[in-house]
Amino acid sequence: xxxxxxxxxxxxxxxxxxxxxxxxxxxxxxxxxxxxxxxxxxxxxxxxxxxxxxxxxxxxxxxxxxxxxxxxxxxxxxxxxxxxxxxxxxxxxxxxxxxxxxxxxxxxxxx
Numbered sequence: 001x002x003x004x005x006x007x008x009x010x011x012x013x014x015x016x017x018x019x020x021x022x023x024x025x026x027x028x029x030x031x032x033x034x035x036x037x038x039x040x041x042x043x044x045x046x047x048x049x050x051x052x053x054x055x056x057x058x059x060x061x062x063x064x065x066x067x068x069x070x071x072x073x074x075x076x077x078x079x080x081x082x083x084x085x086x087x088x089x090x091x092x093x094x095x096x097x098x099x100x101x102x103x104x105x106x107x108x109x110x111x
């Protein structure tokens with residue numbers, strides 16, 4: 001499967017993660033969540049700019065997937081002054097483990 005298609009699939013995946021985690025009491029109110037959401041908004045914009053010639057001719061299902069991901073991530077309301085929940089002592093996940101940041105790391109593997 002092409003890198004192009006995998007990136008769109010990733011954006012759909014991360015949109016689902018972010019949409020769900022925005023309602024989670026710690027993740028949705030965490031600096032990592034805010035930073036990741038902002039980064040994914042930028043990444044989608046960059047992807048669309050870089051592939052503006054390819055997107056119109058790609059299958060409608062992929063365009064819809066990307067549109068849905070963009071719209072879902074754009075609709076997330078972010079807490080401007082969100083603390084880092086681990087640093088605040090609230091998140092008890094093991095060191096180096098963050099649901100949101102771990103999901104974002106998949107982007108490195110996808111390309």
